[in-house]
Amino acid sequence: MADLWTTIITINAVLAAVTVFREPRDIAATWAWILVLIFMPGIGFVLYSFAGRKLPAKRLFAFQGKDASKIQEKIQKRLQEAPGLNNAAELERLPRSARSLVTLFQRINQTPLASHNEVQVMTSGQDFFSRLKRSLKQAKETINIEFYTFYSDNLGHEIRDILVEKAKEGVEVHVLYDSLGSAGTTGRFFAPLTAEGGHAAPFLKRRFNLINFQLNFRDHRKIVVVDGKVGYVGGFNIGDQYLGRKKKFGHWRDTHLKLQGSGVYYLQEHFLLDWNASALKKPMDVQDDRYFPALPDQVAGKTDLQIVTSGPDSDDEQIKMGYIRLIQLAKKRCWIQTPYLIPDDSTIDALRIAANSGVDVRIMVPCMPDHMFVYRATQYFASQLVKDGIKIYYYQNGFLHAKTMVVDDQLASVGSANFDFRSFKLNFEVNAFLYDQSITEQLAATYEKDIEQSSEQTVESFAKQSRWLRFKQVASRLLAPIL
Known part of the structure; x- marks a missing residue:
């Protein structure tokens, strides 16, 4: 034996x-x-x-094939038609440090600088969903929605019913959702929408088999585009808990952006690519003018930004590279909010170098778990980073789900990507990188308010933890690369 x-x-x-x-x-x-x-x-x-297995070559081509070049040509044509949009001039206007970040994304993500956007920041579910529902109800031609989580609860039914009504009015509606993140939501939930001519599909889902079934690659993006003119991107999903209706989490603290301007084109681009890679039998016509309407003669906004995506369809880890470059550019401050703090060696080194160079580095994480192994790993890395003078805060007023970074006076990032291995390498993510002093100041002011409802952790407080808790943290850390 x-x-x-x-x-x-x-x-x-x-x-x-x-x-x-x-x-x-x-x-x-x-x-x-x-x-x-x-x-x-x-x-x-x-x-x-x-x-554990990688994305198949067929699925990679679906994201990197001919649709991408067609969409980029369409966007370029629209930008050439728009008065007052000169990306070269806008780039020269930015500080040299910001220009290096723009150039990075242009090279590794083929993401041009989108200038003259109107950006609104939302930090509560009540504010976000109120604006979102208003935008959906005002739709005239197209609605494209992509969320990691679209629950079939009270809020989910409310949003779905709005979409059903818009489909009845003749608006073209597409909903893309992640089947794992939206556990419990099936095609039956969207039947009223499809009955009215709308469309709903799970991201990359195929019939169950051990050859092509990739449980590990999740669509963590949160994208809404209405009539090709109004876009939403950030951390909120569709579900009651995001309105603070779940006792387990209490108040839900998140950050989302509403965009109007040329940046919406790039949200639309990625929705179309994601949809056509998932709904192979019902592809969208990426040349349809309704998806990329002409910009108004006078663009009211002043925010320059880039919409950056990353995922297992590329080895460049574009959003992680953006985070590292932001940390490197920091001279005064680098303030980070993330529900999951599981950095790899490159991001740890960047944080430590910044902190030991005199930069005010702060990281805020939740005081409670939603995934136990991930939370214990987060605690482990927090306990290590605090030794280098990095300020660690546990947000106490409910659950912190925001994924933001504020650097100095003019650089910021808001999106779906957490500060962890999964978001860096495995999930499909989308972030807006912003070059605007007023937006940066607004995000910094919000961060300072959140600190008032947080407890700062120290080397001494981590040292007081029990041996059993520290063991769980170390054990979770060993599995960090695949959590």
Whole structure:
């Protein structure tokens, strides 16, 4: 019996190594999967089959194929027609530090600078959903919605019913949702919408099989585009908990943006690409003028921004690179809010270098978990970063879900990407990187108000934690690359 068990363990170890090393990946994720496969014989291989393999080549082409070039040509034509939009002149107007960030995204994400946008910041569910419902009700031609979570609860039904009414009026409606993030929401929930000619589809979902089933790659983006003129991007999803209606979380603190201007074109671009990669039998015509209407003669806004996406369809980790570049550019302050703090070595080094160079680095995370392993890993990294003089805050007034970064006086980021391995490498994410002093000041003022409802953590407070708690944190940290 002992010889049989030894043989099984040996075979399992060899198969684990072969399975993991046959696909290129970073070393941290490689070792994390080897730990799972070796110490969880059998079960580990099932987990890897669902959550460990890379996106198939067919799906990669769906995001990187001909639709992308067609959309970019359409956007370029619209920008050339718009008076007063000279990206070259706008780029020269920005500080040299900001220009380097713009150039980075132009090269690794093919994302031009979108100038003269009107941007409104929303930090409560009541404000966000009030504006969102108003925009949906005012739609005349098209509504495109993409969310990680679209729950079939009270708020979900309310939003869906608005979409049904707009479809009855002849508005073209498309809804894209993540099947895992929207657990419990099925095609039956959207049946009233499809009955009126609307469309709803789960992101990248295929029939269950062990060859193409990629549980690990989630659509974490939150995009709404109405009539090609009004866009929303940020951290909120569709569900009662985002209005603070769930006792488990209480008040829900998040950050979302409403955009009007050329930046909406780029939100529309990514929705169209995501939809056509998912709904293969009902693709959208990316050349349809309704999706990219002409900009008004006078653009009221003054905010310059870039819409940046990242995901497993690229190895460039574009949003992570943007975060690192923002940290590098900081001279006075770098203030971060994230529900999950699980940085890789490159982002840890950037944070430590900034803090030890005299930059005021602050990181705010929730005081409660929504995913226990992730929360314990967050606590571990917080306890390590505080040693370098980085200020760590636990937000106490409910659950903090905002994903924001404020750097100095004119640079900021708001979007869907958390400060963790999953958002950097595995999820499909979207962020707005903003170059505007007034928006930066508004986000900084909100951050300061949040500090009033937070408790600062110190080296001493972390040292007082029990050995059992510290063990759970260290154990969770070992699995950080695949959480």
